[in-house]
Amino acid sequence: MAVKTYTWISLWFLLTTPVILWDVGYCFMRPRSMIGGDLHWIWEPYGIYQNVGLSDCCILYGIPALEEVTGFTNAQSFMNVVETILNVVYLYLAHVSSWPAATLIGFGSASLTLSKTMLYWAQEYFCGYCATGQNDLRTLVVYWIIPNGLWLLFPSLIIYTLGKDLCAQLVFADRAATALVKGKKQ
DSSP states (O other): OOOOOOHHHHHHHHHHHHHHHHHHHHHHTTTTTSTTSTTGGGGGGGHHHHHSOOHHHHHHHSHHHHHHTOOHHHHHHHHHHHHHHHHHHHHHIIIIIOOTTHHHHHHHHHHHHHHHHHHHHHHHHHTTSTTTTTSOHHHHIIIIIHHHHHHHHHHHHHHHHHHHHHHHHHHHHHHHHHHHHHHHHO
């Protein structure tokens, strides 16, 4: 059974790769990537998060996390590297090798992304919005909900789409195996 590919899924994996790697670079290069650092020019937009008062971003991306050596920022960045590698592997296996198991790789990668992003939201809920609750609605929506919401929406849609394909592949394989077994019994 050939790999069924979707342009929008491939574009999501392809276009998010440099964005994720840029984010990983910012996190791994702190404090040099931060405001005042010699490499900040590469990550200048991150200055918004350090200045806007979004304590979630300041805690994760700013001085407090760096000084407290919480480890979460770089741990989640490491997971971003794993997800990105899987995204690129999916693209290669689906579009170059045409290996049917590519669907499983893409499904797994999207599941990792969704789970990690849900963790961010769950953390906020269970701590009583301890890191974002002080923000006005506009700031919260523009700098936290929309950017993080995209990482909930697209992986969810990818999981749904590739999950349907995986189920179809399993049904096909089951029917083929059943027919094979019936053919040997006759």
